[in-house]
Amino acid sequence: MKSINTTGQVIRRGEPGFEEAVLGTSFTVRDPGRRPDIVVQAHDVFEVISAVKQAAKDGMRVGMCSGGHSWAQNHIRDGGLMLDLSRLKGIEINTSNNTAVIGPGVLAGELNAAVVKHQLFFPVAHAYTVGMGGFLLQGGFGWNSRHLGMGCQNVIGLDVVLADGSLVHASETEHPDLFWSARGAGPGFFGVVVRFHLQLHKRARFIGLKTQVFRIQHLESVMRWADQVGPQVSPLVEFQIVMNPKALLINAHGMEVIAPVMADSWSEARELVDFMTHSPVRHLSSLHLPLVPMSLEFMMKTGEKTLFLSNTRWSADNMWMNDPIEPLLPSLRKIADSQPPHPSHVLWLNWNAPANRPDMAFSQEHRTYLALYCGLGKGVDEAPHVNWATDHMKALEPWSKGIQLADENLAKRPAKFVSDANMVRLNQARAKYDPQGRFHPWMGQLPAQPQ
Ligand SMILES: Cc1cc2nc3c(=O)[nH]c(=O)nc-3n(C[C@H](O)[C@H](O)[C@H](O)COP(=O)(O)OP(=O)(O)OC[C@H]3O[C@@H](n4cnc5c(N)ncnc54)[C@H](O)[C@@H]3O)c2cc1C
Incomplete structure (x- = not known):
C-alpha cells in the first residue's frame, strides 16, 4: 500500500507495534494465526472514509473491528486492511425524544452508564466490555431483550461508509435495504458503521x-x-x-x-x-x-x-x-x-x-x-x-434450528443464521452496495446458498 491520506494511526505488517495493534483488539487471547497487511486505527469518520477510499484504490479488502469481542475473532482476517473503530466512542443522548447517537467503539457498559443518568435504558450486551458495533449488527441479545426487542430492533438509523468511501445515512426511508441488512447481517455486513442512532426506553424501577x-x-x-x-x-x-x-x-x-x-x-x-x-x-x-x-x-x-x-x-x-x-x-x-x-x-x-x-x-x-x-x-x-x-x-x-451470530463459529461449523428468504435479500444487497467485494463476508464456507 502506498500511503493513506489520514491522520489515523497506520501500522503495517512487520512494523513495531503491529502484533499488538492486531492481537490487542481481541477479547479472546488465542492467536488465530491470521494477520491483515495493515491496521488503521481511526479516530473519526474522516479517517474511516480516507482509509476505505485508499483500500479501494489499492484493491485491498477491508475488515472492521469495534470492541473485538467476536468469539471466533472474525475481526482478525488474513490480508487486507483492518479498520480498528474502537476509538469512535461518542455518545449523544437526546432526552426530548429518548434517542441516542453512538460510535461503534462504545462498550455496552459505557452506554448503560450514560443512559442510567437519565433514567433511560438500552438493551445492551450482558458483559460490560462488549463493543456496541458488532453487538448491534449481529442481532443483539441484550438485557431485557425478551421484552424490549433485540438491540438491532432498537436501531433507528445508521451512518455508514460504503465500499467507495461515500458516507450515507440509512433508515426506514433512506437506503432502506442497507438499513434492513444492518439489522442482523452481523460479521458479514458490507459497510463501515460509524454511528448508530438508537431508540432508548424508560428504565424499569x-x-x-x-x-x-x-x-x-x-x-x-x-x-x-x-x-x-x-x-x-x-x-x-x-x-x-x-x-x-x-x-x-x-x-x-x-x-x-x-x-x-x-x-x-x-x-x-x-x-x-x-x-x-x-x-x-x-x-x-x-x-x-x-x-x-x-x-x-x-x-x-x-x-x-x-x-x-x-x-x-x-x-x-x-x-x-x-x-x-x-x-x-x-x-x-x-x-x-x-x-x-x-x-x-x-x-x-x-x-x-x-x-x-x-x-x-x-x-x-x-x-x-x-x-x-x-x-x-x-x-x-x-x-x-x-x-x-x-x-x-x-x-x-x-x-438444531440454526444459530445466533452472537456466538458464531462459522469458520469451523457452517450453519444457517438467517431465514433462506433473508439470505437471498442479503446477497442482493451485498451485490448492490459492495459489488467488488471490498468487505470481508462471513468466515468459512456458508451453508448452501438459496437461489
Ligand atoms: C464476554 C462476551 C459477552 C457477550 N455477550 C453478549 C450478549 O449478551 N448478547 C449478544 O448478543 N452477544 C454477546 N456477545 C457476542 C458479541 O455481541 C459479538 O461477538 C459481537 O460481534 C461483538 O461486537 P464487538 O464490536 O465487540 O466485536 P468485533 O469483534 O469488533 O466485531 C465483530 C464483527 O462485527 C463486524 N463489525 C464490528 N464493528 C463494525 C462496524 N462498526 N461496522 C461494520 N461492521 C462491524 C465485523 O465484521 C467484525 O468482525 C458477547 C461476547 C463476549 C466475548
Whole structure:
C-alpha cells in the first residue's frame, strides 16, 4: 500500500507495534494465526472514509473491528486492511425524544452508564466490555431483550461508509435495504458503521436477580422442569441456566439457575420469579437466594469477573432449538461430563420469541438456545478441549434450528443464521452496495446458498 491520506494511526505488517495493534483488539487471547497487511486505527469518520477510499484504490479488502469481542475473532482476517473503530466512542443522548447517537467503539457498559443518568435504558450486551458495533449488527441479545426487542430492533438509523468511501445515512426511508441488512447481517455486513442512532426506553424501577444453584447430578431434573416451565415465564424475566465447573458459592460442578428481572416494583418482580421460589425442583437445590435488587452495572461487571474472564483462550458454538428437551438430555449429560475447566460454561436460555418482529435481516430465533463457551486460562492444555464446543454442536445438529451470530463459529461449523428468504435479500444487497467485494463476508464456507 502506498500511503493513506489520514491522520489515523497506520501500522503495517512487520512494523513495531503491529502484533499488538492486531492481537490487542481481541477479547479472546488465542492467536488465530491470521494477520491483515495493515491496521488503521481511526479516530473519526474522516479517517474511516480516507482509509476505505485508499483500500479501494489499492484493491485491498477491508475488515472492521469495534470492541473485538467476536468469539471466533472474525475481526482478525488474513490480508487486507483492518479498520480498528474502537476509538469512535461518542455518545449523544437526546432526552426530548429518548434517542441516542453512538460510535461503534462504545462498550455496552459505557452506554448503560450514560443512559442510567437519565433514567433511560438500552438493551445492551450482558458483559460490560462488549463493543456496541458488532453487538448491534449481529442481532443483539441484550438485557431485557425478551421484552424490549433485540438491540438491532432498537436501531433507528445508521451512518455508514460504503465500499467507495461515500458516507450515507440509512433508515426506514433512506437506503432502506442497507438499513434492513444492518439489522442482523452481523460479521458479514458490507459497510463501515460509524454511528448508530438508537431508540432508548424508560428504565424499569426495579432491577434484580433471583438465583438457585444445583449440583450437576440434578441436570436432568432441572432441565426437564426449566424446559417445561419456560413458555409461561414472563418476557420481563431472562430465565437461564449456566453449567459451571465452579458454580456460585458451592464451588463445584453445578447449574446456576439465574433469573434477572426488570419490573415496576419489587413486589411485581417477586411474583414474576415465583416460578422458581415454588418450583418442584427447589428441594434439590444446594443454594436458594431471595430476589436481590442489583444494578445492571454490577451484574455486568460481576459476569466478567466470574465467568467471562479476560486473558483466556475462548471458543464458542451454539444452536437454536424448538423441540422439547427430553431427547437432548443424554447429549447434555455428555457435554457436562466432558466440560473443560472453569471459566468454560454452558448456557441454556429460555427465549420463546414473540410472534412478530419488524422486517429486518435478523430472522432466526426459536424456543430455547444452547451455547457452549470453552475458556482456557493460562497453562491449561488446549489439545483435549479445542473442539469441545464444535464437536458437541455437530452431534446435536439433528435438533438444531440454526444459530445466533452472537456466538458464531462459522469458520469451523457452517450453519444457517438467517431465514433462506433473508439470505437471498442479503446477497442482493451485498451485490448492490459492495459489488467488488471490498468487505470481508462471513468466515468459512456458508451453508448452501438459496437461489
Ligand atoms: C464476554 C462476551 C459477552 C457477550 N455477550 C453478549 C450478549 O449478551 N448478547 C449478544 O448478543 N452477544 C454477546 N456477545 C457476542 C458479541 O455481541 C459479538 O461477538 C459481537 O460481534 C461483538 O461486537 P464487538 O464490536 O465487540 O466485536 P468485533 O469483534 O469488533 O466485531 C465483530 C464483527 O462485527 C463486524 N463489525 C464490528 N464493528 C463494525 C462496524 N462498526 N461496522 C461494520 N461492521 C462491524 C465485523 O465484521 C467484525 O468482525 C458477547 C461476547 C463476549 C466475548
